[in-house]
Amino acid sequence: MTDTPRLVLIDGSSYLYRAFHALPPLTNDAGEPTGALFGVVNMLRATLKEQPAYVAFVVDAPGKTFRDDLYPEYKANRAAMPDELRAQVQPMCDIVNALGMTILRIEGVEADDVIGTLAVRAAEQGIDVTISTSDKDFAQLVRPGIALVNTMSGSRLDSEAGVIDKFGVRPDQIIDLLALMGDSVDNIPGVEKCGPKTAAKWLGEYGTLDNVIAHAESIKGKIGENLRAALPRLPLNRMLTTIRTDVDLDRGPTDLALRDRHVDKLRELYARYGFKQALRELEGPGAVVEDHANSPTGLRNTAAGHARSGAPAEAVDPSLSAKGDYEAILTPEQFDDLLTRLRDSEEFAFDTETDSLDPMQANLIGLSLAAEPGRGAYLPLGHDYPGAPKQLDRTEALAALRTLFEDPTRKKMGQHGKYDLHVLRRNGIEVRNYADDTMLQSFVYNATATRHDMDSLAKRYLGYDTVRYEDVAGKGAKSIPFSQVSIEDAMRYAAEDADVTLRLHRVLSPKVEAVPGLAHVYHEIEMPLVQVLERVEANGVMVDADELRRQSADLGKRMLAAQQKATELAGRTFNLDSPKQLGQLLFDELKLPALVKTPSGAPSTNEEALEAIADQHELPRVILEYRGLSKLRSTYTDKLPEMVNRDTGRVHTSYHQAxxxxxxxxxxxPNLQNIPIRTDDGRRIRQAFVAPEGRCIVACDYSQIELRIMAHLSEDPSLLRAFESGADIHRATAAEVFGKPFDEVSNNERRAAKAINFGLMYGMGAFGLARQLNISRGEAQDYIALYFSRYPGVRDFMERTRQQAREQGYVETVFGRRLYLDNIHARNQGLRAGAERAAINAPMQGTAADIIKLAMISIDGWLADHRDRALMVLQVHDELVFEVETGFVDTLVNEARDRMSRVAGLRVPLLVDSGIGANWDEAH
Known part of the structure; x- marks a missing residue:
């Protein structure tokens, strides 16, 4: 260990944006965005574990810098900070302050210049400097005593040799390299078609930018012409890309000593934002804080990411935590031995290795298999790097394995195996008796205890650290296709996949089987659904690309019209995509009230905020129209034609069970579940989902399913009676609540009843109802009280459910799925109230989810004999969409509606609506 003090300079702006784009859109229980914050906090914790003497968290100050004066177009094309990211800036600063770090914001210069100045000064004082950043521009500062560390990826750059290896030039040439390349992010135009290799080649030959300019006439070809055309702007580029090291600062490196942590403040912030691993670390060893990640499921296939869970491993058999014995299958003798082991086993785990995350496009590179814990095999089939050993014949090997995979008496298991089923099907193998999936076992056992990717599950349930994809294939620009990974490294990674899957199954299976309700959900709902979803995804859906392009053009014209209208209303031009400019216009110039605030207390310009003031000025409504058009265009009409599979001519979505x-x-x-259905533009997009000639689209969806589930669970006589009568449920509710004959209920009374019916399911109180109906809070409270007086069974059900959640920590669906509520005992009243609202809604939404899954399983089984005449092509919440031969429509409709209505025996009938048309919209 060295006694040299160390200064860590954290590029806060870089990490905030990097974390925002790298992590899924996480939220806490109060619905506040936390994804970027989560990434930055993890980086800060990692930094502090190394105990630096001095730390500064440097961020850009608002306003222009000297670079804007040099070049007014500097960063002109940067999009405004998204509202959900802006909301995380102040919490980030609060946490940084509470950790005892100094935050630096210096007007007139960028964070890069502040970091550069402090780094050089500190190095001159004999302080070791670490710049924590992911920005390549800082490579120009690398020298003895100054290193770059990317805390997110773990990479380190601390020498001239390292910079040369990464960029092809010395640190003192980085500025000239950047000047030649330009920077699209900062809107600095470089030499056209000049990438890093060309720029490095020129600098290697001529040494400096000045010499490149001097020899511009001797550089031949089109690239030489491009260089000569760019000569006038290259000196300015060099000024713009040079990080200043002479900024006038009111403090030096030794003024940045870490302060004592504000533990109480950190505890409050970590609890609010759900950072339970950080909270456990704060409370010290032995603290009991259940950990879970509020994020989508991670996938672990060849090119998938590898999220890590901080959850502690549970006690397991030590043999399941030991390193495995793996082999690469390269000879016929090895392959025969593997086949014998598989034939002698009643079950085996498998995994595919490919070159793409898209299972409908991926090429099979290899297969891993395991029939006993601790022993795995990797069968390479497509490694083609120079010097790769000869591999077994692909056709013969797959033919030999097909018998095992298609044997219905032998159980197969995987981890997120739906992906692998696609890959094998496209290689001629239809897997039968896919019996277990460790991702789904974990999800059913406890959906919120951990993430459900293999790395997280292995860490939590086995105490085992897996080999990561980037360990064998690299990351980012230096990553290589899996076909280029050495077979030895590929074996170490891939065989472990199958082995760890088998080990996880041995641990998770007893946990699921110990609870009858969970076992039922797993065996009767989730596992049968895997192959149903694989077929639906493989079927895909046809889209009319030309129609979507026409819609894009129309949306573009209307966006332009909205921009022009907004400019007229504002009396000046402004950037409609800039929340900052919009906020200044609405609240500073037009003096409109800021009714909605961001978490930091600033006026918000999000959709809710604009809706709140849309009745006071025409401009907010125009902005909302513009945003809606822009979202539809970028998400659907522009994107969907590009996602048509070249082989099938269809769009293939992916469905996620966990x-x-x-x-x-x-x-x-693409996400096909969020296309708006209540707007003309959303319906137009659905018109582009079509059937081929001789076929049509059929849609079947459940009518008011969650309300019916509430009636079933609450057993309220009046509510049951309303549904059994088959009458309009909202009008029937209004008649009960307002004590009127059914035929005398007004439309406003029906609207109020509908708002209460749906609002109560989502925990809406008087305040929310008052806003929705535009009435006083007192009137809204009277409505709710009247509702409960007429439907006391609903009130009792809600209280029973809250009590169950408090006593057990979870609630259940009708079918036995458990939904854990981590904050049901939280000291924070807001978190606790959120958990109570979730406790009421979860049984209804979860039961509805179980019902549509059971319906899919039932209908798919019937379709097995009719796949040439009808295909299930989409599932959207409570709706199933089919592509059906014209002469088979009546049969399909009758069968689907019958099966959907009979799939669950509730106390009220399940009604199913259906529609038929040439496209999805017409089928509604």
Whole structure:
């Protein structure tokens, strides 16, 4: 260990943006965004564990800098900070302060210049400097005593040799390299078509930018012409890309000593934002703080990411935590021995290695298999790097394995195996008896205890650190395709996949089987659904790309019209995509009231804020229209035509079983569940979802399913009676609540009853109802009280559910799925209230999710004999969409509606609406 003091300079702006884009859109129980904050806090904790003497957290100050004076277009094309990121800035600063770090914001210069100045001064004083950043520009500062560390990736750059290896030039040439390349993020135009290799080649030959300029005439070809065209702006580029090291600062490196942590403040902040691992660390060894990550499920396939869970490992058999014995199958003798082991086993785990995250495009590179814990095999089939050893014939090997995979008497298991089922199907293998999936076992056992990717599960349930994908294939620009990974490294990574899957199954299976309700959900709902979803995804859905392009053009014209209208209303031009400019216009110039604030207390310009003042000025409504058009265009009409699979001519979404704790399915790449249905533009997009000639689209969806589940769970006689009568439930509720005959209920009374019916399911109180109905809070409270007086069973159900959640820590769906509520005993009243609202809604939303899954399983089984005439192509919440041969429509509709209505025996009937059309919109 050296006694040399160390200064860590943290590039706060860089990490905030990097974390925002790298992590999923996490929220705490109060709905506040936390994704970027979570990433930055983890980085800060990692930094402080190294116990630096001095630390500064440096961020950009608002306003212009000297670079804007040099070049007015500097950073002109940068999008405004998203509202959900802006909301995390102040909490980030609060946590940094509470950790005892100095925050530096210096007007007139960028954070880079502040960091550069402090770094050089500290190095001159004999202080070791670490710049914590992911920004390549800082490579120009690397020298003895100054190192760059990317805390998110773990990479370190601390020598001239390291910079040369990474960029092809010395640190003193980085500025010239950047000047030649330009920077699209900062809107600095470089030499056209000049990338890092070309720029490095020129600097290697000529040494400096000045010499490159002097020899511009001798550089041939189109790139030479581009260089000569760019000559006038290159000196300015060099000024813009030079990090200043002479900023006038009122403090030096030794003024940045760490202060004592404000433990109480940290405890409050970590609890508010749900950072339970950080909270456990704060409370010290032995603290009991259950950890869970509020994020989508991680996937661990060849190119997938590897999220780590901080949750502690549970006590397990030591043999399940030991390193495994793995082999690469390269000879016929090894392959025969592997086949014998698999044939002698009643079950085996498998995993595919590919070159893409998209299972409909991925090429199979290899297969891993395991029939006993601790022993795994990797069968390479597509490694093609120079010097790669000869591999077994792909056709013959897959033919030999097909018999095992298609044997219905032999159990197969995987980790997020739906991906692998796709890959194997596309390689001629239809897997039968896919019996277990460790991702789903973990999800059913406890959806919120951990993330459900392999790395997190292995750490929590086995105490085992897995080999990560980037360990064998690299990361970022230096990553290589899996086909280029050495077979030895690939074996170490891939065989472990199958082995760890088998080990996890041995640990998780008893946990699930010990609770009959969980075992039922796992075996009767989640596992049968895997292969149903695989078929739905493989079916895909046809889209009319030309129609979508026409819609994009129309949306673009309307966006332009909205921009022009906004400019007229404002009396000047402004950037409609800039929350800052919009806020200044609305609240400073037009003096409109700021009715909605960000968590930091600043006026918000999000959708809720604009809706709140839309009745006071026309401009907010125009901005909302513009944003809606922009979102539809970027998310759907521009994107969907690009996602048509080149082989099938269809769009193939991915469905996620282990995302929402309630069990509700999610859709991604593309997300087809969020297309608006109540707007003309949303319906137009659905018109582009079509059927081929001779077929049509059929949609079947449950009518008011969550309300029906509430009636079933509450057993309220009046509510049950209302549903059994088959009458309009909201009008029937209004008649009960307001004591009127059914036929005399006004539309406003029906609207109020509908708001109460749906609002109570989501925990809405008097305040929310008052806002929705535009009435006083007192009137809203009277409505709710009247509702409960007419439906006392609903009130009793809600109280029973809260009590169950407090006593057990979880609530259950009708089918036995458990939904854990981590904050039900939270000291913070807001967190506790949020958990109580979730406790009431979760059984209804979770039961609805279970019902649609059971319906999919039932209908898919019937479709097995009719796949040439009808396909299930989409699932959207409570709706199933089919592509059906015209002459088979009546049969499909009758069968689907019958199966959907009979899939669950509730105390009220399940009603199913259906529609038929040439496209999805017409089928509604």
């Amino acid at each position: 995302g929402a704790a309630t069990g509700r399915l999610a859709s991604s790449d």
